[in-house]
Amino acid sequence: MSDGPRVPYLSILGTLIVALMLTMMPLPEAARPFRPDWLALVLVFWVMMLPRGISVGAAWMAGVVLDVAQGTPLGQHALALCVIAAVTARFHLQMRVFPVSQMTAAVLALLSLYQFLLFWINGVAGVTAPAVAYWGPLITGTILWPILSVVLSGIRYRTPAGA
Amino acid sequence: MAGSYKKSRATKTPALGLRVLALVVLSILLMLLDRRNGHLDAVRQTIGAAVYPLQITVDAPSRLWNRMRDGSASRNRLRLENSRLQIESLVSKGQIQELAALRAENDRLRALLDARERVRGEVRVAEIMSVDANPYRHNIVLDIGRRDDVYDGQTIIDANGVVGQVIETGLFTSQAILISDPDHALPVEVNRNGLRTIAFGTGAFDRLDLPFLPNNADIRSGDLLVTSGLGGAFPPGYPVATVGMVNRIPQEPFADVVATPAAALNQVREVMLIWHRPSAAEPEAAETAAAGEEDERR
Numbered sequence A: 001m002s003d004g005p006r007v008p009y010l011s012i013l014g015t016l017i018v019a020l021m022l023t024m025m026p027l028p029e030a031a032r033p034f035r036p037d038w039l040a041l042v043l044v045f046w047v048m049m050l051p052r053g054i055s056v057g058a059a060w061m062a063g064v065v066l067d068v069a070q071g072t073p074l075g076q077h078a079l080a081l082c083v084i085a086a087v088t089a090r091f092h093l094q095m096r097v098f099p100v101s102q103m104t105a106a107v108l109a110l111l112s113l114y115q116f117l118l119f120w121i122n123g124v125a126g127v128t129a130p131a132v133a134y135w136g137p138l139i140t141g142t143i144l145w146p147i148l149s150v151v152l153s154g155i156r157y158r159t160p161a162g163a
Numbered sequence B: 001m002a003g004s005y006k007k008s009r010a011t012k013t014p015a016l017g018l019r020v021l022a023l024v025v026l027s028i029l030l031m032l033l034d035r036r037n038g039h040l041d042a043v044r045q046t047i048g049a050a051v052y053p054l055q056i057t058v059d060a061p062s063r064l065w066n067r068m069r070d071g072s073a074s075r076n077r078l079r080l081e082n083s084r085l086q087i088e089s090l091v092s093k094g095q096i097q098e099l100a101a102l103r104a105e106n107d108r109l110r111a112l113l114d115a116r117e118r119v120r121g122e123v124r125v126a127e128i129m130s131v132d133a134n135p136y137r138h139n140i141v142l143d144i145g146r147r148d149d150v151y152d153g154q155t156i157i158d159a160n161g162v163v164g165q166v167i168e169t170g171l172f173t174s175q176a177i178l179i180s181d182p183d184h185a186l187p188v189e190v191n192r193n194g195l196r197t198i199a200f201g202t203g204a205f206d207r208l209d210l211p212f213l214p215n216n217a218d219i220r221s222g223d224l225l226v227t228s229g230l231g232g233a234f235p236p237g238y239p240v241a242t243v244g245m246v247n248r249i250p251q252e253p254f255a256d257v258v259a260t261p262a263a264a265l266n267q268v269r270e271v272m273l274i275w276h277r278p279s280a281a282e283p284e285a286a287e288t289a290a291a292g293e294e295d296e297r298r
Helices: A009-024 A038-049 A056-070 A076-090 A092-097 A100-125 A132-158 B009-035 B041-072 B075-112 B283-297
Strands: B122-129 B139-142 B155-157 B162-169 B174-178 B185-190 B196-201 B208-210 B224-227 B239-247 B256-261 B270-275
Touching: A009 A038, A009 A056, A009 A132, A009 B041, A038 A056, A038 A076, A038 A092, A038 A100, A038 A132, A056 A076, A056 B009, A056 B041, A076 A092, A076 A100, A076 B009, A100 A132, A100 B009, B041 B122, B139 B162, B185 B239, B208 B239
Parallel strands: none
Antiparallel strands: B122 B139, B122 B270, B139 B174, B155 B162, B155 B270, B162 B174, B185 B196, B185 B224, B196 B208, B208 B256, B224 B239, B239 B256
16 A cells, blocks of 8 residues: 555544444444444454554553443443454455455455354353354445445545644 | 464364463353442452543533534523423422421321331432443443442432332442333332332333232322332332223232333433442341342342
8 A cells, every 4th residue: 555654544534423422323223233333343444454563562542442332241242343454454465356246255254253153251250141242243244345445534634644 | 462373273172271271261250249248349440440441532522512502492482491491390399399288297197106207318310321332231321429429229210200220330330220120120109009029021111010919909190109119129109100900800810010110211412320228227138239239139
């Protein structure tokens, strides 16, 4: 990537905050299980594009904040997010050159891993949740990815140099 | 960053693996510490205070919408509502007069029986923020927190009955679990005859399960369930639900009983928090309270 070294930290922080707010945004009860994993999607994008600028550490911190905001055990989302950030960082070169369809499939795999980790931790902690709470976000997140990646690319390249 | 980006790829992968491993271990440690109650309250509160502005922002549209709706309400509707509320207030006041006499009588009788005086809690109104919390639970976020002396396990009611209990207190906000959460259990008794049992949440807002009632239990459709106060987490005597269907199955040891919560769990915006701490009064009570709380949170 041509402007690899330039990391638009402000834009990244902004998009992460917006993602967090979308996660907290009230939804009608029927739609709640289908809320996409905004934070996971945004993190996957930035880690894929700029693995040197933002990686597992940032993902972990975002996860801790999400845990506090959601009232989940401290570390649950942090663990899941840092693991998918690591997988993304490991395969970022392959993922970047994928066509949209394949990239979306890769994101589906990442989101599945994310939900599986959350499910697993819930199981250990003894939290029972309906199955739709796990596969709902997968569907909407995957559908959303192509649009979201375009939007985030727009934000990335519009950022003035050095911001 | 500009320099490090050009570094060779070979050094990157092991470092990444190590970092992930460290963070995963750290996460697991955090979760373990978090489970052993309260070691990380300070961390939670610090981050929670940082998240608070975001919660306010997320909550703002619905708050604004409510205000606008109130502002644009027609004069006529307001007048109607006002007169209705006045009548309601009059009726409630009338009922409270009777209650004062009953309360005095009850205190006298309890004194005769040498029973401990009932703790009556102070009540305060809180607003439910339009912020979605834990996706795996029936949780709500309240707009008052530790700053207003909210404590873990505090009982929340609305105008009609018990709504839930506080499970986590931040500085400015707190999170509460509703009685409809599938992991929530609440000690109740039948108001008519004092039959004690436990009401479990089902994940549906309009249904509680009472799984531990034997087939010959004296319970029928329409019975009012009130908190029994056993376990110490909830003050006794608050309405919880009305028994709906009682299905006695001869082959099974327990009857199939469901109840409808008295509180409008998914409609309320204002709730009341009760300050009531019987567990501090007696060590014995505190012990059962701790056991009960564990039971209730499971």
